[in-house]
Amino acid sequence: MANTYLSRLIRKQAQKYGDKVALRYRDYKTETWKPVTWNYFSDLVEVVANALVGLGVEEQENVGVFSQNMPECLYVDFGAFRDRVVTVPLYATSSEAQVHYIVEDAGIRYLFVGEQYQYDVACRVQALCKSLKQIVIFDPDVKKSPGDTNSVYFSEFMKNGLYKPYRMEVDRRSDSSSPEDLASILYTSGTTGDSKGVILRHSNYEAAFKANHARLTDLGEDDVVLNFLPFTHIFERAWSYFSLDCGCTLCINLRPQDVQKTMREIRPTAMCSVPRFWEKVYAGVQEKINETHGPAKWMMLDAIRVGKEHNIDYLMNGKTPPSMLHWKYQLYEKTVFSLLKKTVGIENGNFFPVAGAAIPYEVEEFVHSVGINMITGYGLTESTATVSCDWKGDFRLGSVGRVIPGVELRIGENSEIQLRGGTITQGYYKKEAKTREAFTEDGWFKTGDAGYVKDGFLYLTERIKDLFKTSNGKYIAPQAIETKLVVDRYIDQITIIADERKFVSALIVPDYAQVEKYARDHRIPYAGRKDLLARPEITALFRMRIDTLQQEFAHYEQVKRFTLLPEPFSMERGELTNTLKLKRSVVAQNYKELIDKMYEDVPE
Known part of the structure; x- marks a missing residue:
């Protein structure tokens, strides 16, 4: 039986990279970025795995992680994978009712929480839930409720696995794991009704890794990846796992409102985001242009015009730009565009995946015109994120790129996009009727999105239910x-x-x-x-x-x-x-x- 790739990923990378930095996170008390080496990361994963066994967490049991982005989220994830344990992430902003529903639905006994808000909500939920046995708190500054003698801080939890007393059991579980084991249950945000727990198996992640390695060929150990979206979101979750598999350094942004400051400090080479981020960049540039007058304004407008002609009219369509146009573009690249990128914090940029909503045409055109490698994509929780995406020099404005290897796509009734392949979920947790509704009789997943394929590129038209x-x-x-x-x-x-x-x-x-x-x-x-x-x-x-x-x-x-x-x-x-x-x-x-x-x- 082949054991799961995620259960040995961090250990494998530690053997390869040793004391190279794997993670960075901001210490808000000292306002400095703290490094975590691959060796230390691997050791913490083993400690978590031992501590989970010490708690009595069983194989394929569900544990919850209710936190904003923190390194501890990754320690718990990969420690759980070592133990054949399933992680259930909850959005840090979730309400008491949402947390209560997920904890009850997934039968969660142990819930890891981030900061004060998550702890306070979890405490109220614990009083109502029969299943929830203990809360483990990441942030040591969280103040426990009076009379709470049951919750423990993460440091206390880790003491149970500090000397790896259950290492033989951890190794046994890891060795007996299977790609068909459940890895995660991700609850959808529920825009059209009750939240559903999407089952993702280790085989789904492994198929996603294989497909993305074939498409995103430039991501490697020299890349610095900023985490901006919540790990609970499949886009950031799958992207972060993939980045770790590529040997990148992950810089974990705790507070979303700090992202602009963080970008200027970290200078990332890659970061996945939703269109709203780039809409704000576009709006900021437009505002700057509107406030500028004279030759400076003319230069900015001409730079964008030249960039559009060079990158879109010519390169996007497979044509070689004329030498004079290319010379002008290089000039603007060294002046106007480099200043813009430095202002945002992406002058070292490799590429920037974006998905999650429709990208306004003007925004996409602008980003490509100024020489930023935006990688537009399309995906769902049920497809372990990416279904299709652009690549450098291989894109069409308005499309969501080419379907990635290993995913089959067809256009069904009402122009619905339907999917099949190794990354596609097998269904929803404890919801057989919803699972049956989600698939056609011949086994294709119904996305609910309408679209069409032209010249090998996928275009979305609308959300059918909307x-x-x-x-x-x-x-x-x-x-x-x-x-x-x-x-x-x-x-x-x-x-x-x-x-x-x-x-x-x-x-x-x-x-x-x-x-x-x-x-x-x-x-x-x-x-x-x-x-x-x-x-x-x-x-x-x-x-x-x-x-x-x-x-x-x-x-x-x-x-x-x-x-x-x-x-x-x-x-x-x-x-x-x-x-x-x-x-x-x-x-x-x-x-x-x-x-x-x-x-x-x-x-x-």
Whole structure:
């Protein structure tokens, strides 16, 4: 029986790299980055594996990890893999109800938590859950609840495995492991209903490694990878495991709000992200251009124009740029583009995978024009992340790249993308009916996404379940409209309303700083944010910008009315998932009065 690759990955890398740095993390007390060598990483994994056995954790038992990104998350993951134990990650921002559901559903006895918020939630859940036996706390500064004599700090937990008293049992478990063992259960964020636990086996990860090694050929031991998305997200999780397999140094970002500061400190060569990150980079550059005048402004605009012609009009289409164009591009590369990259912190950039939502065309065009290797991709939790992706010099704007080796794709009924292959889940944890619904009779996984393949590149059109039908019988793809409008620098968040309505409307969360600046520049008086957003000058500004951006849409697809919201959509009100995707049904309920008001006085 072949044992699992992940159970021996860290030990194998320690034998190869020894005291080379494997991980870095910020010590917030000293504001310095602490290194963790491969040897130390491997030793901690063995200690965790021994401590888990000491607790009585059984083979293929589920343990939970409820934390923001911390090195301890990886120690627990790989220690669990040594023991044939299954890890169940929970988003650090999860509510008490979400944690309660997952702990009960997965039958979790031991839950590792990160900081104070996660501990406090876990304590309340423990009082309600029969299964939860003990909480293990990563952060030593967490203050335990009065009377809590059961929870232990991670350092106390590690003492049980310090001298590796169960090393023979750990080795026995690892040697008897199988690729068909469960590795992880990842609970989906639940935009369309109850959260489902996606079963990922070791064989899924191993198939993903094989496929990505064949596609992402440039990732190696000299790369510095910044972790930005939560490890709970399959994109970051699978990418981080793959980066470790490639011998990269992982730099773990604890707090997402610090990412821009972290990038300038770490200067990463690679980082996976969602489109919103690059939308903000694009918006920042556009704002800089708008504030600049004279020759400097002309130079920035000309640099982007030259970059587009060189990288997209020629290279993307397999053509050789003319020598004069190439000379101009090299000049701008050494001046304008290098300054931009240095400002962001990516002047050492190798490539930057991006997925998780649709990328606005203007943003993708800009990023490629300035010479940043954005690797656009598509994937799901159920496919162990990547289904398709671009590669350097092999991309098409608007597509999500070529299907990776080992994954089969076909277009089914209603243009649905359907998948088969070694990376595809075998189903949902304890949900046989949902599993049956997710597959066709001949065994293909139904993604729920619509798309098509052209010249070997996959293009997404819409999320089938998200299609709206107006009361006039017209079908609307809200994501396409939202993706087009959200690039505007005055718009931070937007959701389209159209289902069973006479026309398309929108709820818009403005970029408040930009709107306030506009008011100051145009001497518009206001007494607070709500008053400002109600001013006719601001309404006219948004009307003009929306109409300009939506010209390409059919008349029935265009936003006729909109409401500017004084507060952003939030997770606290249930409007956003842990991956910041909008829960349309919750938004429709929370803003029902405002939505209904947009349809008042409309003739039948």
